[in-house]
Amino acid sequence: MAMTQTGRPTQTMGGPRPAVSAAKPRRKWFTWRKSTPYLLILPAVLLELLIHVIPMIVGIWMSFIELTQFFITNWGEAPFSGLGNYEIALDFSGPLGWQLLRSFGLTLAFTLLTVGISFGFGMSAALALQRFGRGRGLIRTLFLIPYALPAYAGIITWKFVLQRDNGLLNELLMNLHLTGDRPFWLIGSNAFVSVVVVSIWQQWPFAFLMIMAGMQVIPDDVYEASAIDGANTWQQVRHITLGMMRPINAVLVLLLFLWTFREFNTPFVLFGPTPPESANLLTAHIYNSSFITWNFGLGSAMSVLLMLFLILVAGLWALWNRRVNRDA
Amino acid sequence: MREQLSFRIFRWVVLIPLGLFTLMPLYVMVTSALKPLPDVQGPFEWWPSNLTLRPFVDIWTTVPLAEYFVNSLIVTISATVFSVIIAIFASYAISRYRFRGRGAFSGVVLSTQMFPGVLFLLPLFLVFVNIDKALGDTFLYQTRLGLIVTYLTFTLPFSIWMLASYFDGIPRDLDESAQVDGASAIGALFRIILPSARPGIVAVAVYSFMTAWGEILFASQLTNSESRTLSIGLQNYSTEVNVYWNQVMAASLVVSVPIVVGFLILQRYLVAGLTAGAVKS
Amino acid sequence: MIPGATVNSSMHFSFIFSEQNGGSAFDTSGKPSFTSQGMIDGVRQYVDLLSKYKVVNPSAAQYSETAQAAAEFARGDAAMYMAQTSAINVMSKNGMQPDQYGIVPIPAPAGKQPIGSFVAGSNISIFKNTKHLDEALQFVKFMTSAEEQQILNKAYTSLPAVTGVPAAFTDDKEKLDAFTTILADQSKPLPLISGIQAFQANVGGAVVGLIGKAATGATISDGDIRSALEQAQQKMATTK
Numbered sequence: 054m055a056m057t058q059t060g061r062p063t064q065t066m067g068g069p070r071p072a073v074s075a076a077k078p079r080r081k082w083f084t085w086r087k088s089t090p091y092l093l094i095l096p097a098v099l100l101e102l103l104i105h106v107i108p109m110i111v112g113i114w115m116s117f118i119e120l121t122q123f124f125i126t127n128w129g130e131a132p133f134s135g136l137g138n139y140e141i142a143l144d145f146s147g148p149l150g151w152q153l154l155r156s157f158g159l160t161l162a163f164t165l166l167t168v169g170i171s172f173g174f175g176m177s178a179a180l181a182l183q184r185f186g187r188g189r190g191l192i193r194t195l196f197l198i199p200y201a202l203p204a205y206a207g208i209i210t211w212k213f214v215l216q217r218d219n220g221l222l223n224e225l226l227m228n229l230h231l232t233g234d235r236p237f238w239l240i241g242s243n244a245f246v247s248v249v250v251v252s253i254w255q256q257w258p259f260a261f262l263m264i265m266a267g268m269q270v271i272p273d274d275v276y277e278a279s280a281i282d283g284a285n286t287w288q289q290v291r292h293i294t295l296g297m298m299r300p301i302n303a304v305l306v307l308l309l310f311l312w313t314f315r316e317f318n319t320p321f322v323l324f325g326p327t328p329p330e331s332a333n334l335l336t337a338h339i340y341n342s343s344f345i346t347w348n349f350g351l352g353s354a355m356s357v358l359l360m361l362f363l364i365l366v367a368g369l370w371a372l373w374n375r376r377v378n379r380d381a
Numbered sequence: 382m383r384e385q386l387s388f389r390i391f392r393w394v395v396l397i398p399l400g401l402f403t404l405m406p407l408y409v410m411v412t413s414a415l416k417p418l419p420d421v422q423g424p425f426e427w428w429p430s431n432l433t434l435r436p437f438v439d440i441w442t443t444v445p446l447a448e449y450f451v452n453s454l455i456v457t458i459s460a461t462v463f464s465v466i467i468a469i470f471a472s473y474a475i476s477r478y479r480f481r482g483r484g485a486f487s488g489v490v491l492s493t494q495m496f497p498g499v500l501f502l503l504p505l506f507l508v509f510v511n512i513d514k515a516l517g518d519t520f521l522y523q524t525r526l527g528l529i530v531t532y533l534t535f536t537l538p539f540s541i542w543m544l545a546s547y548f549d550g551i552p553r554d555l556d557e558s559a560q561v562d563g564a565s566a567i568g569a570l571f572r573i574i575l576p577s578a579r580p581g582i583v584a585v586a587v588y589s590f591m592t593a594w595g596e597i598l599f600a601s602q603l604t605n606s607e608s609r610t611l612s613i614g615l616q617n618y619s620t621e622v623n624v625y626w627n628q629v630m631a632a633s634l635v636v637s638v639p640i641v642v643g644f645l646i647l648q649r650y651l652v653a654g655l656t657a658g659a660v661k662s
Numbered sequence: 663m664i665p666g667a668t669v670n671s672s673m674h675f676s677f678i679f680s681e682q683n684g685g686s687a688f689d690t691s692g693k694p695s696f697t698s699q700g701m702i703d704g705v706r707q708y709v710d711l712l713s714k715y716k717v718v719n720p721s722a723a724q725y726s727e728t729a730q731a732a733a734e735f736a737r738g739d740a741a742m743y744m745a746q747t748s749a750i751n752v753m754s755k756n757g758m759q760p761d762q763y764g765i766v767p768i769p770a771p772a773g774k775q776p777i778g779s780f781v782a783g784s785n786i787s788i789f790k791n792t793k794h795l796d797e798a799l800q801f802v803k804f805m806t807s808a809e810e811q812q813i814l815n816k817a818y819t820s821l822p823a824v825t826g827v828p829a830a831f832t833d834d835k836e837k838l839d840a841f842t843t844i845l846a847d848q849s850k851p852l853p854l855i856s857g858i859q860a861f862q863a864n865v866g867g868a869v870v871g872l873i874g875k876a877a878t879g880a881t882i883s884d885g886d887i888r889s890a891l892e893q894a895q896q897k898m899a900t901t902k
Contacts, residue, residue, distance in 0.1 A: 089567075093474035094486060096467045097537055104505065104534035105493045111504035122859070127791050148893040178399055181392040192396065194645045196403055201640040202410075204595055205615050206633030209626070210406040213413065213421075217721045221409055224425045239724040240667070241878035254402065266584065286388040308494065308539070315497050318597060325667050325726025327867040329874050336497065341867065342897065346860040349503060356500040363495040419757045422733045623755040624729040 116354035122347035131350070138354035149342055153355065156338040157362075159245070160314060163334060167252045168309045172302075174253070175260030179268050180290060193265070200258040208322040211251045215239050215323075239324060244332040252319050260309065267301040268294060299377075307370045311363055335359060414631035421626045436631040440618075443628055449614035450636060456525050456610055457593040460532035464589045465582060468537055472544035473570050477556065490538045498598045505531065506602055523605040531599055536589035543588075547581035548574060587647065594640070611636055663740035664711065665731035666723035666873040672708075673866035674780060675744065680704025681777040681850045682770040687861065688853045694898045696865060696891040705869055705887050707771070713876035717742075723877035732756060735763075744768055747841055748819045750832050760832070765840040767848050779844050782852040783823055821845055857898060864894035 116138055118124075124131035144150035178196060182189055199207055214221045215238035223235045238247045275297075279289055295302075317336040320328050326345060328337050339359070343352030413421050414436050416429045440446050475483060509521040521527035551574055559569040575582070600613040609617075615632060618625040665671045677687060685700015695701065712718040719740070725731045728745065729752065735743035736756035743749065753763065767778030786805060788798045804810055811822045812830060819831040821841060829838050852858065868890040876882050 087480075090474040090478035090480040090483075093470040093478075097471040097490075097541065098486065100467070100530065100534040100537065101489065101493065103508065104531055105496065105501070106489065108501035108504035108508055109496050111507065112500040115504070123856070126789050130791070148896050174399060177391075177395040181395040185392075190645065190648055192400070193648060194641060195400065197644050198407060198637075198641060199403060200591065201637050201644060203612055203615055203633050203636065204597065205612065206410065206629055207406065209629060210410050210413070213626075214406060214409055216422075216724060218719070219422065219425045221405070221425060237720075237724070237878055240874040254406065258403075286385045304542075311494050317499075325669070326863075327667065327669050327726075327870045330871065336499070339499070341863070344499065345863045346857075348860075353500055356497045359497050360495050360500065364492070367491070367495060418755070419733065419737055422730065423737055619727070619729070623732075623752055624727060 112353055113357055115349055116357050118350050120348075120350040120353070125347070125349070134350065138351045139358070141351060142355050142358060152333065152338060152342070153335075156333050156335045159331070159333060160335040163245070163249055163252070163316075163332075164310055164313045166249050167256060167313050168306060170249075171253050171257035171260045171309065172264075172306060174257040175262075175264045178257075178261050179265040180294070182265070183268065196261055197258045199255055200262070204255065204318050205322060207255060208251060208319055211247075211254070212239070212323055215247055240329045242331045244324065244329040248320055248323060248328075248332045248334070251323060252313065252316060255319070256309065256313065260305065263301070263305050264298070267298045267305075303370075303374055303377075307367065310366065314363060314366075315359070410630045410634060413627055414634055416627050418625060418627055436625075436627040437635070439625075440628045440632040440635065443625060444614060444617040446614070446632055446635075449609055449611045452525060452604075452608055452614075453594060453611040453636075456528045456532065456608075457590055459525075459529045460536070460593040461586050461589040463529070464533040464536045464540055465586050467533070468540035468544050468585060469570075469575070469582070471537070471541045472548055473574065475541065475545045476548035477553070490541055493538050502599060502602060505599070509603070523603055523608055525608045527603050528600065528608065528610070531603065532593040532596060533589070535596070536592050540585040540589060543585050544578070544581055547578055551577050583647065591640075663731045663735050663743045664708075664718055664722050664873075665725040665728045666712070666718070666877065667726040667870050668728055668731075669866035669870055670862055671728055671866075672869035672873070673862045674746075675708050676701070676705050676865055676869050677780050677850075677852065678704075678768060678777055679707040681780075682774040683707065684775060687865070688855060692853075692855050694857075694861070694895045696895040696898075697888055701891060702884060702887050705872065705891065706882075706884065708869065709872050709876050709882050709887070712873060713882055720877035723873045728752075747821060747831060750834075750837065751819050760834050760837065765837050767840075767844045776848055777850050778848040780852050781845065781849045783820065785858075860898055864897045865891070868894040 117133065117135060118128070118131040119134045119137070120128065120131045141147070141149060142153055145154055182192060185192070213219075217223060217235050217237050217239070220238070222238065226232050227235065237243055275293055276289055279293060284292070315336055316334065317340065320332055320334045320337040321340070324332060324337075326337075326341060328334065328341075336359070339352055339355040343349070343355060412426075412429050415432050415434065417431050417433055417435065420426075420429065420431055471486075474480070475487065506522070509527050513519050513522050521530065555573045555577070556569045559573045595612055597612045600610050604610060604613060615629060618629045618632065664675065680687065680701045680703065683700045683703035685698050685702070685704055686695060687701060689695045689698075712720060712722070719734075722731060722734075731740075731743065732745065732749060732752040733756050734740045736753050736758040745752075750760065754760070767776075770776045770778070786802055788795070788802065792798055805814075806824050808824065808827050811824055811827045814820075815822045815827075815829070816831055821829050821831075829842050832838060853861070855861070872882055872887060872890055875886070
């Protein structure tokens with residue numbers, strides 16, 4: 054996490070400053086100074102507690118009780134079930150547990166593909182637009198349109214495009230004589246491809262935006278210097294652009310991974326509440342097997358498992374990041 | 382940087398397919414918005430055979446689109462403004478001060494990115510309802526205020542991270558020279574840091590805006606017919622009885638036009654902003 | 663035409679067809695009996711419409727909303743559409759006039775029980791631990807009063823749930839009568855159990871999956887149906 058700073062000289066906390074403070078009573082100034090940072094983060098802390106942290110703790114507690122439609126108005130009476138919900142969720146011999154495992158695997162594949170390709174597209178487009186000249190702003194804006202559109206509308210549109218009989222995609226494929234038969238995109242094994250493609254369509258503009266920004270900071274002189282040294286474009290890309298952008302790219306990829314893994318809107322709007330087996334992503338699966346039947350306890354347990362996995366991922370990322378930073 | 386041929390080719394190999402990929406659904410949206418309802422799901426046509434502007438008129442009456450639009454604007458702009466302000470203060474603290482709990486604060490802020498929304502949706506609803514009960518009136522539950530508070534908290538982590546990195550890139554000598562001149566720490570913040578950090582602030586504002594604008598999960602539970610925002614409101618074109626696809630498309634296009642225009646204008650600042658801040662970490 | 667990927671419709675038709683086959687989703691003690699022969703036959707009958715008899719366009723397996731299936735019928739791309747009373751409204755919004763179609767009960771194959779519909783609706787309940795019992799009861803009285811029933815049923819194009827209130831959701835008497843007759847003579851009520859929502863989600867979901875498989879060309883054996891229903895039954899156990 055980029056916030057842990059190394060090697061900055063501390064000039065803050067404590068210690069009376071010479072000369073300037075002579076006129077003020079030392080103790081009072083001391084206290085004000087000391088409390089400043091706490092005051093500054095106070096609003097953020099309060100809000101995070103109220104909206105994020107406390108509800109989260111309650112949510113986690115929910116996973117330990119049998120909170121179903123019967124007890125929803127009276128939590129106090131919901132029977133405590135300890136790890137009961139977790140046992141159901143993780144019982145791999147039962148249909149629920151087995152599907153959870155499968156869903157997890159699918160979601161992992163989905164996330165890696167989506168983030169990887171979105172990042173690749175974003176990087177390629179950012180590179181391609183460097184030194185583009187006029188029209189650059191227009192093309193950039195064009196690429197950002199999926200980001201500007203309401204998610205629901207974008208996904209619904211894709212749903213139309215992917216319809217077997219009347220969708221644009223099959224129409225195109227037939228016209229170009231690429232397939233003999235009209236394939237299904239919204240059910241069956243192709244559904245996985247569909248959900249990946251739609252997610253990429255939505256996500257790559259954001260990656261593009263972030264990467265483009267990160268790229269701007271590299272000063273031109275660095276490129277010029279390397280050109281003088283005989284580097285060609287590709288070498289410059291590899292060593293300068295990618296090299297200097299590593300910190301941003303690392304955080305971007307982590308955030309994209311975390312966000313994509315939790316993706317719910319896309320499979321839900323594309324396939325409805327019961328997605329085809331090949332595209333049964335984790336959050337859709339959790340919704341389907343618990344929340345839709347008002348079994349909040351089970352749903353919370355599954356969500357906590359999801360969160361634990363993401364914490365693991367972030368932890369691994371942090372370790373990797375620190376090691377790379379040390380070597381750099 | 383002299384441009385090699387291979388790079389030129391690369392450029393077009395990248396831009397054209399990506400352009401088509403981006404545009405294709407957009408084309409479907411536009412043509413669908415111009416069709417009467419039965420045609421939308423009908424046999425495929427490259428160009429609508431019954432072109433009509435009717436959907437663009439109907440969208441305002443089928444659902445209270447203007448109301449949703451206003452609600453979205455109010456909620457999103459307020460959330461953005463406050464999120465940015467609070468993030469500025471917090472980021473300043475992280476960047477400029479070493480205080481006990483700094484690491485913990487950063488850690489907690491990052492960890493919120495891992496919370497699945499559904500896990501704390503129901504508890505948040507409870508928190509709001511209980512606060513309202515204690516205060517005696519509906520201040521938070523299904524109000525715009527509740528939504529504002531929620532969204533501004535959602536965007537805080539990323540904003541704080543981004544701005545803190547950005548502030549780190551602004552040399553401390555600037556602070557010190559301001560303080561030597563008699564300014565307090567806060568004064569230095571306003572007079573020196575903020576002006577230099579303007580692009581970063583724009584970037585964070587755009588991110589907060591877009592996140593609040595498009596949020597669906599919490600809006601679905603924390604709004605009622607009075608406070609409903611666009612992201613949820615659009616789904617009201619889909620009733621139990623019928624789904625007005627053409628109007629969904631038309632409405633989406635209409636509400637997105639200001640955003641796209643905004644992007645076009647802000648691009649310059651945006652790109653410059655995200656830049657310097659992020660990389661300095 | 664069926665909305666093949668719509669969970670609640672799938673559950674509805676599975677129920678109707680299984681009743682036609684003499685099966686029952688729940689046994690007398692209220693425990694799920696999804697793997698009873700009648701249920702399996704019922705689901706078989708439904709899926710066969712697509713896979714064996716091929717009277718349903720496989721694309722229907724993509725329709726996760728009834729509106730999509732309705733539009734197909736309204737456009738003239740399907741000759742028959744299985745739906746509820748609300749379909750009258752849907753058709754007119756999709757440009758189909760009432761005189762362009764007729765209404766009959768869902769037929770049962772020869773030798774099977776003539777069940778064409780199920781009885782279910784929006785439920786209203788009062789929590790045991792409510793602090794406002796009187797007010798809650800008053801609300802229920804209000805909702806089931808003749809006046810309010812007329813208003814609601816006109817708006818939702820449904821049949822009234824109380825005796826003494828005539829059906830009035832459309833001005834077309836013939837269609838009204840068709841539905842009233844179906845309700846009186848050819849319907850079975852959905853089981854009155856607390857897990858009805860879970861039943862819908864699990865069985866409906868299982869059938870949606872089967873239809874999806876059938877649409878992509880796989881042959882659905884009885885064994886497939888049995889195991890899908892069995893899984894649904896096991897899932898019922900996890901919801902109390």
